[in-house]
Amino acid sequence: MYALLRKWLNIYEDELALFLWSALLLFLIHIANILFNNMAETAFLKRYGVQYLPIVYMINAVSTFFIMGVLTGIMARTPDSRLLSYMLVASGALVGALRFVIPLGIDLLYPVLFLLKSQLEVLLALVFWNMANDLFNTRQSKRIFPLLTAGGVVGAILGSFATAPLAKIIHLDNLLLAYFVISVISAAVVRRMGHLYPTLLVQESAPVEKGGKKGGSRPSIIQEFMKVVPLIKESTLVKVLIALSLMANVVITIINYQFNFAVNQSYATEGGMIKFFAVFRGFLNIISLVILLFVGKIYGKWGLPISLLIHPFNYVLAFLAFLFRFDIYSAMYARISTNVLRTTINNPAMAVLMGLFHSSQRAVVRPFLRGTVVRIGTLLGSGIILFSGDLFHPRYLSIVAICCMGVWLTYDFILKKQYPKILLDLISRNMLDLKSLEDKDVIQVFRDKKMHAHLMDKLLSSRGEDCLWYADLLRGQDIPNFDDTLLKVLKKEDDRTRIGLMALLSPAEGKAAIPVFRELTDLNKPQLLLAMVKAANRFPSEVSQDFNREILEATQDPEVKAYSAVGLYRDNPERLFAIIQSMLGSGELKERRAGVIAAGESKKEVFVKTLREMVTMETDPSILSAIFRSLRQLADPELNAVLGGYFSHPSDLVRLAALEAFDIQDDQGLSAVIAFIGDPVTEIRTKAMEKIQNGAYQNPLVLVESLNLPRRKVREGLFQILEKLNIKDLDVYRFARSQVEKSYIYFTEVEALQKLSESPERDLLMDHLTQERKTKVENILRVLSIQDVSGQIRIIWRGLSSSDSRQRSNSIEALSDLLDKTLTKILVPLLDEMPSEERLRIGRKNFTRPAFGGSNAVLLSRFL
Incomplete structure (x- = not known):
């Protein structure tokens, strides 16, 4: 059962206990939050009045700035596990104590509860995920964080459906005591986790800035604005992102008010309202769970500019629904549809747009959008609601909101129209950071017909590395007749660029490519010949056979001969076997090396034994390195044992080939590769670090323990690896x-x-x-x-x-x-x-x- 659970969750054995503790904690926090949320919102609407919501929204927006500033300063000095434990106890005690204030009849208590439920939900989530980032490294978080989020959503589902029956049993007001109990249990879980999994070994005091202020405080709105002004001036994309974020927060505030107003007028009693909130939010969280686990990002079908239009168009429909039918059904449609589209389409698309900036620019733009712009949008939305309160019914706020949607859609259309220009401008200013995006997101960034036309023009007019960059980018797009364009570019580029372009040719375009290959054939350019033969081997046999025969008969280069032989006889295994055996038994070193390469390319395990025997007999570095690569291609199960004796070989070529062919399977293998970080050859050191970072097997304990090694180069390399792997x-x-x-x-x-x-x-x-x-x-x-x-x-x-x-x-x-x-x-x-x-x-x-x-x-x- 234990093993099945790990396999199903894709969690390693040493991670399961920590994951279960973390999931339990988030589960409990979400149960407490949803109970408090349902109670506080119901009590506020029924006992204080929906008309005061805009004022509460304003206070909430302003107070968030100050509270986050204080919390940021505390987080810089206190371990997250300890801080979360203190916060859970303090928030639980405060909310529990407010239960005994209710009989006193103080009306201001209900706005306080409403503000508390909003603030505590955000603050506890912030500190929890900070703690989770301390507990899990980058590779772990990609696998585990979605599962943790799912655990939290399950808690919200159970808590929401439990709200109504629990309120009926213990009374609505006593849900505050339930929040207190669950918060104390959560704090106990955190304390236990802090004991088992410390997140801060060395207690550090926060740095002190000039003027006596401790570091780590949140910048003011003016400071954020001054930082982002230069980017606003030089980037259209920044202007668009600001406009989209601003309008989104204005209309979110308005539609939330309309939702609460519609719910308030539909349910006359607290019992009816709490039952609605419980069931509605329960089903809403079920939808969120389905989206999280099964739907994922579905924005990729249309490209970013079109995807960003879908969400605001749905907002227009939701506001029209409120305008023509202001009731609970319009409210439910508005809340469900906007939540689903925000989660599945808009947020992922906005995240990709944000990811286009370099990390240094993201560090300026993202806090400005999430801090200053969000607060301004919320304040504007609340001001509109407050101003309209005595003028007209909330249904007519839809007209104002649709005007705001006009601004939102205008900037979306500006983005759609100028999208190619914006991207090319980012490229020219070196502001585009594609490395931070996943491959599928890079494809979506450039999935636009106008963008394709611009990039094709750039490909035809560029040279060298720039030409390769555009070609590689366009290869991932679905562009008709792209290979014809590549073949045209091939003819006018230098040999180095041609070699790179040939690797991008698709197998289906062999008939058009072979004549170009013949035209470019030069027996004095073995690297170009090799690239052409490799590309030809991806084409169907009937297309490449004659070309491979011509090259095999004409070339004297062993590597080219090997690849052409494999391509020529891939459909005739007996003939290919005889040719390779003949090459391997040759007295000529070059011929044997060609045979070794061909054996690896053949993918025939029958050559493993012969190649192993050759390892003990050969001394030439070039042929030894070729044998190691071929044995790797043939998936020799005993290869690691063979390679171990060559890790200290005097030839750089042999050591590099042995390292490249080595497969890290356990701690001993990991330690062996760590030793390569101290190699005097830079290329070998770099390869060793890449192998450790990208390897399937990793053990942070071995990496940390290896910091004891007395070699400075090894320690420096390990620190780089630990930083990139985000070892905690x-x-x-x-x-x-x-x-x-x-x-x-x-x-x-x-x-x-x-x-x-x-x-x-x-x-x-x-x-x-x-x-x-x-x-x-x-x-x-x-x-x-x-x-x-x-x-x-x-x-x-x-x-x-x-x-x-x-x-x-x-x-x-x-x-x-x-x-x-x-x-x-x-x-x-x-x-x-x-x-x-x-x-x-x-x-x-x-x-x-x-x-x-x-x-x-x-x-x-x-x-x-």
């Missing part, structure tokens, strides 16, 4: 805990050995185990000191090595204050002077102690 403090903690556990085992073994009769062998073994224990502790301190940018642990480490007992004691005290308590309580006893019995007790309490059963034979068998 949790991984460092796991490494430290594993080292501490081994230290306690060594100490236990030494204590057990002391009971044996004295002998030189026993004393030597005890000294060895004691030294191993000290080494493990030093490894922990070394890794922590490397991770600690402040340098405090390095100073403490020197103090721990001092012969002065006072200085050593002060260093232990400083380390206790600096490190997370979860690590301190198990590490410090290994450093401090204390009775052996006490140290053994701490070890037994926190780890599984090896069992010797009082038997000397069992003890000694551990060292054999």
Whole structure:
């Protein structure tokens, strides 16, 4: 069952416990939030009045700015797990206490509850996801975060459907106490997670800026605006994004007001309204769950400019529905349709547009849009509602909203019309960042007929690297007769560009390509010949056969000959086998190398044995490297064992080929590749780092432990890898805990050995185990000191090595204050002077102690 759950969720064994804890926490938070949300909204509408909603919206928008500023400053100094625990207890206690204020008849309590439910939902989500980002690295988050989100939505579904029956059993007001209970349980879960999975090992104080202010505070609206002004001036896309975000928040405020007003007039009692909210939001969350798990991004069918038109057009329909039929059915249509289209089409499309900017520009634009523009839009929407309150019925707000939609749609049409120009402008200004987008999103960015025409013109007029860039970009688009254009470009480009373009030709266009290949054939250009033969081998045999025969008979280059032979006889396996065997048995080195390459390209496992035998006989670096690549192509299961003996080969070519062919399958293999990071050849170092970053097998503990290696190049490379993989403090903690556990085992073994009769062998073994224990502790301190940018642990480490007992004691005290308590309580006893019995007790309490059963034979068998 356990294994099936992991397989179904696509979660690795060492991740499952952490995932389940995190999912449970988000599940509980969402249950509490939906109970509070339904209660607070019902109480506000029925006991205070829907007419006051715009004022509450305004206060909420302004208060968010100040609250977020305070929270950002706190988050810079406090571990997220601890902060979330405090927030859950504080929010639960505050909401629970307000339950006892209700009988006092203070009307202002209900706006306070409405504001609290809005603020707490956002703040708790922010801190939770910050904590999740500390617990999971980038690769893990891509797999696990959608599952966590689904767990939260399930909690919202259950909480929503439970609201009405729970309110009936315990009374509506007592839902505040239910929120308190669930918040306390959630806080207990967080505390347990903080104990099991610390997210901040070294306690850091926030930096102090000039003027005495602590760093990490949120910039003001004026500061955000000043940063974004230069981008507004030079980028049409920034102007469009600002307009779209502004209008979206204006109309969202209006349609939310109309929704609440329609619900309020449709249900005269609190019981009826709470039942509606419970069922409606339950089904709405079910729709969200289906979208999250099964629908995904469906905006890709039309391209970005068209996709961005769908959501505002639906808003127009929703406002027309309110205008002509202001009732609960229009309200439900408006809420469901806008939520679904926002989730499936608009938000993903807007995210792709935002992703076009470089990270430095996104860091300026995104906070401005999500902060300043959102607040201004909310305030404008609330002001419109407030101003219209005494003038006309809320149904006629639809007319004002449709005017706003006119502005929204105008900017959407501007984007559609100027989309090619905008993209080309971003490219020319080097503001376009396609690397941050997934391949499918890059395709959507350029899925526009006008854009295709512009890019085709650029392809025909560009040269060299620019030509390859445009060709590669257009290859992913569905453009008729694109290969004909590539063949035209091939004729006028230099050889290096031709080689790159040939790799982009599609297999279906072989008949048109072969005549061009013949025209470009030059036996004195082996690299160009090789590119043509490789491209020809992708074409059908009847198309490429004659060309391959011509090249095979004319060329003397072994690699070209190998590829042409494979292409010529791919439909005649017996003939191909005989030719390759003849090549492999040749006395000419070049001929044997051609045979090795052909064997790999043939994909025939029958050549594995022959190639393995050749490894032991060949000494030439070029043929050894070719053998390694061919064995990799043939998926030799024993290849790793063969390659291990060549990792320290004097030839750069052989070491690189061995590294490229090596498959990281376990910790030992990972450690072997880590050693390559210290290679004197830059290309080999780079390849090793890429292999570790992109490999299917990864173990952050091995990477962290390898920081102990005494080679500077290895440490620098590992830091780059750890940063790109987004390795967290949790991984460092796991490494430290594993080292501490081994230290306690060594100490236990030494204590057990002391009971044996004295002998030189026993004393030597005890000294060895004691030294191993000290080494493990030093490894922990070394890794922590490397991770600690402040340098405090390095100073403490020197103090721990001092012969002065006072200085050593002060260093232990400083380390206790600096490190997370979860690590301190198990590490410090290994450093401090204390009775052996006490140290053994701490070890037994926190780890599984090896069992010797009082038997000397069992003890000694551990060292054999």
